[in-house]
Amino acid sequence: MIESENAKEEIREIVGGCIKCGLCRSLCPVLRELKEEQYSPRGKAMMLSDESIEKIIYDCTLCKACEKQCPANLKLCKAFIHARAVLVKQKKEIPENREMIKNLEKSGNMFGTLEEEN
Ligand code: SF4
Numbered sequence: 432m433i434e435s436e437n438a439k440e441e442i443r444e445i446v447g448g449c450i451k452c453g454l455c456r457s458l459c460p461v462l463r464e465l466k467e468e469q470y471s472p473r474g475k476a477m478m479l480s481d482e483s484i485e486k487i488i489y490d491c492t493l494c495k496a497c498e499k500q501c502p503a504n505l506k507l508c509k510a511f512i513h514a515r516a517v518l519v520k521q522k523k524e525i526p527e528n529r530e531m532i533k534n535l536e537k538s539g540n541m542f543g544t545l546e547e548e549n
Protein backbone atom coordinates (compact mmCIF):
# COMPACT_ATOMS: atom_id res chain seq x y z
CA MET A 432 0.00 0.00 0.00
CA ILE A 433 1.24 3.48 -0.85
CA GLU A 434 1.84 5.20 2.46
CA SER A 435 2.73 8.70 1.28
CA GLU A 436 -0.30 10.96 1.64
CA ASN A 437 1.31 13.49 -0.70
CA ALA A 438 1.71 10.91 -3.44
CA LYS A 439 -1.87 9.71 -3.01
CA GLU A 440 -3.07 13.28 -3.23
CA GLU A 441 -1.05 13.95 -6.40
CA ILE A 442 -2.38 10.79 -8.03
CA ARG A 443 -5.94 11.67 -7.02
CA GLU A 444 -5.49 15.12 -8.52
CA ILE A 445 -4.41 13.63 -11.87
CA VAL A 446 -7.24 11.10 -12.15
CA GLY A 447 -9.87 13.20 -10.40
CA GLY A 448 -10.80 14.91 -13.66
CA CYS A 449 -12.22 11.74 -15.21
CA ILE A 450 -15.81 12.40 -16.26
CA LYS A 451 -16.46 8.66 -16.73
CA CYS A 452 -17.57 9.12 -20.33
CA GLY A 453 -16.07 5.78 -21.40
CA LEU A 454 -14.67 7.09 -24.69
CA CYS A 455 -11.36 5.45 -23.83
CA ARG A 456 -12.75 1.94 -23.39
CA SER A 457 -12.33 0.81 -26.97
CA LEU A 458 -8.73 2.03 -27.07
CA CYS A 459 -7.18 0.12 -24.19
CA PRO A 460 -5.25 -3.05 -25.11
CA VAL A 461 -5.41 -4.31 -21.52
CA LEU A 462 -9.22 -4.09 -21.43
CA ARG A 463 -9.37 -5.78 -24.82
CA GLU A 464 -7.61 -8.81 -23.34
CA LEU A 465 -9.00 -8.91 -19.81
CA LYS A 466 -12.54 -7.70 -20.64
CA GLU A 467 -13.47 -6.39 -17.18
CA GLU A 468 -14.34 -2.80 -16.41
CA GLN A 469 -11.66 -2.51 -13.73
CA TYR A 470 -9.05 -2.88 -16.50
CA SER A 471 -10.52 -0.08 -18.62
CA PRO A 472 -8.82 3.32 -18.38
CA ARG A 473 -11.97 4.60 -16.67
CA GLY A 474 -11.95 1.76 -14.16
CA LYS A 475 -8.25 2.22 -13.52
CA ALA A 476 -8.72 5.96 -12.99
CA MET A 477 -11.39 5.19 -10.38
CA MET A 478 -9.21 2.63 -8.64
CA LEU A 479 -6.19 4.93 -8.69
CA SER A 480 -8.23 7.54 -6.91
CA ASP A 481 -9.05 5.30 -3.96
CA GLU A 482 -7.28 2.70 -1.87
CA SER A 483 -7.31 0.03 -4.59
CA ILE A 484 -4.21 1.37 -6.32
CA GLU A 485 -2.08 -1.73 -5.70
CA LYS A 486 -4.59 -4.06 -7.33
CA ILE A 487 -4.17 -2.48 -10.76
CA ILE A 488 -0.84 -0.71 -10.55
CA TYR A 489 0.84 -2.92 -13.17
CA ASP A 490 -2.25 -3.35 -15.38
CA CYS A 491 -1.32 -0.51 -17.71
CA THR A 492 1.18 -0.75 -20.58
CA LEU A 493 1.69 3.04 -20.54
CA CYS A 494 0.77 3.11 -24.25
CA LYS A 495 -1.15 6.41 -23.86
CA ALA A 496 -3.85 5.30 -26.32
CA CYS A 497 -6.57 6.36 -23.87
CA GLU A 498 -5.05 9.82 -23.50
CA LYS A 499 -5.40 10.66 -27.20
CA GLN A 500 -9.19 10.96 -27.15
CA CYS A 501 -9.84 11.85 -23.56
CA PRO A 502 -12.09 14.93 -23.42
CA ALA A 503 -10.86 15.62 -19.89
CA ASN A 504 -7.21 15.44 -21.01
CA LEU A 505 -6.52 12.89 -18.31
CA LYS A 506 -2.86 11.87 -18.03
CA LEU A 507 -3.39 8.35 -16.78
CA CYS A 508 0.16 7.22 -17.61
CA LYS A 509 1.60 10.00 -15.47
CA ALA A 510 -0.49 8.75 -12.53
CA PHE A 511 0.69 5.16 -13.05
CA ILE A 512 4.35 6.16 -13.36
CA HIS A 513 4.08 8.26 -10.23
CA ALA A 514 2.37 5.48 -8.25
CA ARG A 515 4.95 2.91 -9.35
CA ALA A 516 7.85 5.22 -8.50
CA VAL A 517 6.46 5.67 -4.99
CA LEU A 518 6.14 1.91 -4.48
CA VAL A 519 9.74 1.38 -5.65
CA LYS A 520 10.95 4.11 -3.29
CA GLN A 521 9.08 2.41 -0.47
CA LYS A 522 10.60 -0.92 -1.54
CA LYS A 523 7.13 -2.38 -2.04
CA GLU A 524 7.33 -3.21 -5.70
CA ILE A 525 6.33 -6.72 -6.78
CA PRO A 526 9.12 -9.36 -7.11
CA GLU A 527 8.90 -9.30 -10.93
CA ASN A 528 9.49 -5.58 -10.89
CA ARG A 529 12.45 -5.95 -8.54
CA GLU A 530 13.91 -8.57 -10.87
CA MET A 531 13.45 -6.25 -13.86
CA ILE A 532 15.28 -3.41 -12.09
CA LYS A 533 18.13 -5.78 -11.19
CA ASN A 534 18.37 -6.90 -14.82
CA LEU A 535 18.42 -3.30 -16.05
CA GLU A 536 21.25 -2.45 -13.66
CA LYS A 537 23.19 -5.55 -14.63
CA SER A 538 22.79 -5.67 -18.38
CA GLY A 539 20.96 -2.55 -19.54
CA ASN A 540 17.87 -4.45 -20.61
CA MET A 541 14.90 -5.72 -18.62
CA PHE A 542 15.42 -9.38 -19.52
CA GLY A 543 18.98 -9.46 -18.16
CA THR A 544 20.44 -10.74 -21.40
CA LEU A 545 23.66 -9.36 -22.79
CA GLU A 546 23.57 -8.17 -26.39
CA GLU A 547 25.24 -10.49 -28.82
CA GLU A 548 28.25 -9.05 -30.58
CA ASN A 549 28.10 -9.06 -34.38
S1 SF4 B 1 -11.98 9.22 -21.88
FE1 SF4 B 1 -10.99 10.27 -20.15
S2 SF4 B 1 -12.68 11.20 -19.04
FE2 SF4 B 1 -13.59 9.68 -20.38
S3 SF4 B 1 -13.73 7.82 -19.07
FE3 SF4 B 1 -11.80 7.73 -20.20
S4 SF4 B 1 -10.28 8.60 -18.81
FE4 SF4 B 1 -12.30 9.24 -18.07
Ligand code: SF4
Nearest residue numbers: 459491492494495497
Ligand atom coordinates in the same frame (compact mmCIF):
# COMPACT_ATOMS: atom_id res chain seq x y z
S1 SF4 C 1 -2.21 3.90 -21.23
FE1 SF4 C 1 -2.87 2.17 -19.94
S2 SF4 C 1 -5.01 2.55 -19.51
FE2 SF4 C 1 -4.46 3.85 -21.27
S3 SF4 C 1 -4.95 2.65 -23.09
FE3 SF4 C 1 -2.81 2.24 -22.61
S4 SF4 C 1 -2.87 0.41 -21.29
FE4 SF4 C 1 -4.95 1.24 -21.32
